[in-house]
Amino acid sequence: MTQKQPPYKADKDNQDERAIPYTLGNLEAGEPCCIPKAHLQVQNLSVSYNNITVLDDVSLDIHKGCITALIGPSGCGKTSFLSALNKLTDLTASAEVKGSILFDTQNLVSDKIDVMALRRRIGMIFQQPNPFPLSIWRNLDLPLREHGFRNKSVRRKKIEKSLQDVGLWDEVKDRLQDSALALSGGQQQRLCIARALVLEPEILLMDEPCSALDPISSCVVEELILRLQGKYTVIIVTHNLAQARRIANYAAFFWMKERVGKLIEFGQCQHLFETPKDDLTAAYISGAKG
Amino acid sequence: MADQIFKAVILACTAFIGLVFLWILGEVVVKGISHLSFSFLFDAPVNSGRAGGIAPILVSTLMIIIVAVSVSVPLGLGVAVWLSEFTKQGQKFATSTRLTLDVLAGIPSIVYGLFGNAFFCIYLGLGFSILSGGLTLACMILPIFIRTCEMGLRTVNDSWRKGALALGMTRTAAIWHILLPSATPAIIAGLVLGIGRATAETAALIFTSGYVDRMPESFMDSGRALAVHIYDLSMNVTGGDHAAYATALTLIILIVFFNIMAQFMMDQWLGRKVLSS
Amino acid sequence: MALLKTSFLFLSSLKHQPDRTLSFFLAILAALSGLLLLLVILFLAKEAWPGLTNGGWRSFLTHKSWYPLEGMFGIFPMIWASLAMMFGAVLIAIPLGLSAAIVMRFYIPPTSLLAQAYRLILGLLAGIPSVVYGLWGLTVLVPLIGQLHPPGASLLAAILILALMILPTIALTALAALEAIPKTILSGAAALGMSQKGQILSVALPAARMGIIGGILLSMARALGETMAVLMVAGNVVQNPDSLFAPVRALTANIALEMAYATSFHRASLFASGLLLTFLVFLLSWFASRNMGNNHYG
Ligand SMILES: Nc1ncnc2c1ncn2[C@@H]1O[C@H](COP(=O)(O)OP(=O)(O)OP(=O)(O)O)[C@@H](O)[C@H]1O
Numbered sequence: 043m044t045q046k047q048p049p050y051k052a053d054k055d056n057q058d059e060r061a062i063p064y065t066l067g068n069l070e071a072g073e074p075c076c077i078p079k080a081h082l083q084v085q086n087l088s089v090s091y092n093n094i095t096v097l098d099d100v101s102l103d104i105h106k107g108c109i110t111a112l113i114g115p116s117g118c119g120k121t122s123f124l125s126a127l128n129k130l131t132d133l134t135a136s137a138e139v140k141g142s143i144l145f146d147t148q149n150l151v152s153d154k155i156d157v158m159a160l161r162r163r164i165g166m167i168f169q170q171p172n173p174f175p176l177s178i179w180r181n182l183d184l185p186l187r188e189h190g191f192r193n194k195s196v197r198r199k200k201i202e203k204s205l206q207d208v209g210l211w212d213e214v215k216d217r218l219q220d221s222a223l224a225l226s227g228g229q230q231q232r233l234c235i236a237r238a239l240v241l242e243p244e245i246l247l248m249d250e251p252c253s254a255l256d257p258i259s260s261c262v263v264e265e266l267i268l269r270l271q272g273k274y275t276v277i278i279v280t281h282n283l284a285q286a287r288r289i290a291n292y293a294a295f296f297w298m299k300e301r302v303g304k305l306i307e308f309g310q311c312q313h314l315f316e317t318p319k320d321d322l323t324a325a326y327i328s329g330a331k332g
Numbered sequence: 333m334a335d336q337i338f339k340a341v342i343l344a345c346t347a348f349i350g351l352v353f354l355w356i357l358g359e360v361v362v363k364g365i366s367h368l369s370f371s372f373l374f375d376a377p378v379n380s381g382r383a384g385g386i387a388p389i390l391v392s393t394l395m396i397i398i399v400a401v402s403v404s405v406p407l408g409l410g411v412a413v414w415l416s417e418f419t420k421q422g423q424k425f426a427t428s429t430r431l432t433l434d435v436l437a438g439i440p441s442i443v444y445g446l447f448g449n450a451f452f453c454i455y456l457g458l459g460f461s462i463l464s465g466g467l468t469l470a471c472m473i474l475p476i477f478i479r480t481c482e483m484g485l486r487t488v489n490d491s492w493r494k495g496a497l498a499l500g501m502t503r504t505a506a507i508w509h510i511l512l513p514s515a516t517p518a519i520i521a522g523l524v525l526g527i528g529r530a531t532a533e534t535a536a537l538i539f540t541s542g543y544v545d546r547m548p549e550s551f552m553d554s555g556r557a558l559a560v561h562i563y564d565l566s567m568n569v570t571g572g573d574h575a576a577y578a579t580a581l582t583l584i585i586l587i588v589f590f591n592i593m594a595q596f597m598m599d600q601w602l603g604r605k606v607l608s609s
Numbered sequence: 610m611a612l613l614k615t616s617f618l619f620l621s622s623l624k625h626q627p628d629r630t631l632s633f634f635l636a637i638l639a640a641l642s643g644l645l646l647l648l649v650i651l652f653l654a655k656e657a658w659p660g661l662t663n664g665g666w667r668s669f670l671t672h673k674s675w676y677p678l679e680g681m682f683g684i685f686p687m688i689w690a691s692l693a694m695m696f697g698a699v700l701i702a703i704p705l706g707l708s709a710a711i712v713m714r715f716y717i718p719p720t721s722l723l724a725q726a727y728r729l730i731l732g733l734l735a736g737i738p739s740v741v742y743g744l745w746g747l748t749v750l751v752p753l754i755g756q757l758h759p760p761g762a763s764l765l766a767a768i769l770i771l772a773l774m775i776l777p778t779i780a781l782t783a784l785a786a787l788e789a790i791p792k793t794i795l796s797g798a799a800a801l802g803m804s805q806k807g808q809i810l811s812v813a814l815p816a817a818r819m820g821i822i823g824g825i826l827l828s829m830a831r832a833l834g835e836t837m838a839v840l841m842v843a844g845n846v847v848q849n850p851d852s853l854f855a856p857v858r859a860l861t862a863n864i865a866l867e868m869a870y871a872t873s874f875h876r877a878s879l880f881a882s883g884l885l886l887t888f889l890v891f892l893l894s895w896f897a898s899r900n901m902g903n904n905h906y907g
């Protein structure tokens with residue numbers, strides 16, 4: 043990354059009163075960028091596959107403009123939780139979601155939702171970078187076209203901007219027509235992030251975005267996520283506790299009890315890591331468990 | 333010792349097969365080339381094909397293939413997409429469709445000939461025509477084409493589907509812009525397989541597209557395919573062997589040419605998809 | 610098999626109108642292609658009907674031979690001829706095809722020029738039109754057999770040509786099955802001090818037997834359904850195949866020979882033999898697909 047960009051400021055969304063009020067009682071205000079207002083309000087969410095519950099009774103608020111880290115052992119339902127938020131669980135015929143997810147006055151679980159529009163507002167990044175087997179340019183161009191941006195120069199501006207936002211512009215601007223699959227793993231992941239950002243989502247779901255990357259690329263992506271703070275609401279799953287600690291404002295700790303994933307503790311990142319309320323949390327973050 | 337004998341025996345068998353096959357190919361090439369010439373390709377057959385060339389037969393063959401391909405490709409591609417992208421595992425309708433296609437793939441070509449004769453020529457009143465022959469071949473190559481395309485689509489990286497949907501794209505867009513282009517090699521392979529079958533086919537054509545060796549003027553004309561010509565020359569025309577071999581050589585060259593062209597088209601198309609915006 | 614495991618992502622409820630339209634449209638196409646089988650069977654049956662009703666089917670079984678002009682429609686000589694050709698061809702093609710597969714798998718390195726050329730030839734031959742085999746048989750093989758025992762066009766000629774035609778299929782499927790055996794099994798056998806012959810015959814072939822048998826059944830189906838090559842070299846005299854050098858007529862060849870002028874009951878009996886053929890071939894392919902672990906679908 044050549045140019046250091048100024049941190050994003052919480053913008054006019056601040057005054058947007060339309061959003062769901064903050065409900066989980068008094069959390070002390072986090073970092074300055076963090077607005078104590080729920081962007082997504084998850085209540086009693088449970089997910090099951092083939093009638094086997096894998097995630098049970100999760101309630102938490104995702105705060106606007108903040109980075110929320112989800113931590114916990116493998117198989118405790120973090121990915122399932124994320125998929126429920128943008129309704130990717132629809133893709134698995136056997137999956138069933140119960141409870142409620144309030145987003146912008148709508149309940150994502152029970153209401154009739156235009157999923158295509160929803161997924162535009164809630165983007166997702168996967169563990170394995172998955173750029174399409176197209177040119178770098180077309181990877182970003184295609185989603186824009188599909189969402190009805192007909193004007194080529196508008197698309198060009200958006201693409202350039204989002205590539206700059208992820209710090210990829212300088213690296214690829216001379217080879218936009220090359221295959222995206224020729225990029226390195228870290229570049230591919232940043233391209234995927236750019237591809238999500240180009241649609242200007244409000245919320246970004248990231249499922250272990252760094253775990254398939256080498257330490258340096260991982261660092262670059264991490265910095266990038268930090269820069270998203272304030273401008274986007276980010277929910278990130280990570281197995282790297284140090285990383286969660288470095289970048290997250292809030293942290294949620296999931297654990298399996300009797301083979302069912304549960305939310306054990308949720309709170310400000312600092313509190314969860316330094317003064318955990320639950321013994322399980324304390325054990326997990328000190329490396330005794332998991 | 334036993335080991336040595338075993339090895340010697342199977343090596344001998346293998347070499348023997350190779351030699352026999354080289355013999356067949358050699359026979360076709362040597363006997364064919366002596367009769368093959370520019371005018372052979374561009375003249376009409378004279379004296380039942382003993383003299384003259386195969387121009388009308390080449391044209392008929394190509395027209396039959398065009399009919400077969402232009403019917404089976406859109407239909408087959410649609411069914412393959414539906415099977416791989418829109419059906420659940422174990423869904424009754426899909427399972428029975430697959431089973432049906434399997435059975436269709438196994439039906440001998442002469443039986444397709446019977447069916448084509450009864451259905452296209454007589455029932456639909458198309459008569460002995462290139463259209464009837466092409467449609468019969470379309471039925472014959474449809475199952476193989478669908479199977480290869482479906483396999484190709486299934487092997488497409490699942491994460492692209494997920495990625496496309498997570499971006500709020502419709503399935504239709506994902507299929508059109510990402511899945512089908514990625515499955516192109518398989519689609520082309522299926523196409524080549526189908527064209528190969530269609531070009532080589534004789535039994536299904538004798539009673540559907542017919543025997544007439546005049547230059548066809550429309551798809552409703554009867555037309556003789558290359559393979560039928562070889563059959564006729566060797567069985568019914570004494571002294572037609574040389575022309576038969578030359579036609580056989582042409583046929584083989586044509587099949588090899590289709591293969592190479594398909595490979596080339598595949599490279600081109602993949603290249604273009606990736607390289608342009 | 611791994612291919613089939615890819616999770617089926619596009620399954621559940623379609624939320625978007627264009628998707629629903631497309632799915633509906635494609636389902637109709639699929640139904641159409643499925644209906645094709647029904648159509649084929651329906652029309653074969655419709656045409657065969659006059660030959661089967663009113664006890665007509667009995668003439669197939671009771672008449673001694675097939676003289677349509679004299680109203681005799683005994684089908685058995687041709688069934689025996691078809692079966693004799695099929696089994697004869699497989700008997701010859703199995704050892705040869707397996708040898709080729711074993712050699713390519715165990716005796717020559719797969720990357721060597723020789724191996725690649727051999728594969729190329731096999732692939733090319735699998736794609737050569739059957740009438741070209743027939744042409745070669747008619748002009749080269751039949752005269753050779755004729756020198757041995759006139760007239761030449763005979764069951765033996767048909768068997769040899771069919772064997773050549775199915776050889777590539779048997780060799781290539783057997784090769785694929787051999788290549789799919791896990792390395793550990795073979796090195797285990799080698800570690801026991803087995804000779805290479807022992808490894809191949811008592812470990813590799815048994816381990817690959819499902820794929821090999823599947824390939825053999827498939828090629829039997831192909832041999833049974835083959836028309837042109839058989840028509841061109843077998844001599845086409847309707848009689849029981851009582852000698853290798855006897856000219857015989859296969860079921861398929863019979864259809865091809867007589868469809869041109871057959872009418873009424875005669876035509877119906879040709880369609881009936883077509884139905885019978887379809888049924889036999891279907892049985893073989895069904896066994897094949899069961900054997901190959903449903904290899905070609907899921
Ligand atoms: N499509 C599915 N069908 C059935 N069960 C599933 C499916 N997807 C996930 N599961 C099950 O749900 C549970 C939670 O899976 P999930 O992927 O959400 O865990 P995770 O916390 O993301 O784990 P990891 O850290 O390894 O990614 C697991 O027990 C898994 O086996």
Ligand SMILES: [Mg+2]
Nearest residue numbers: 120121122249
């Ligand atoms: Mg996960």
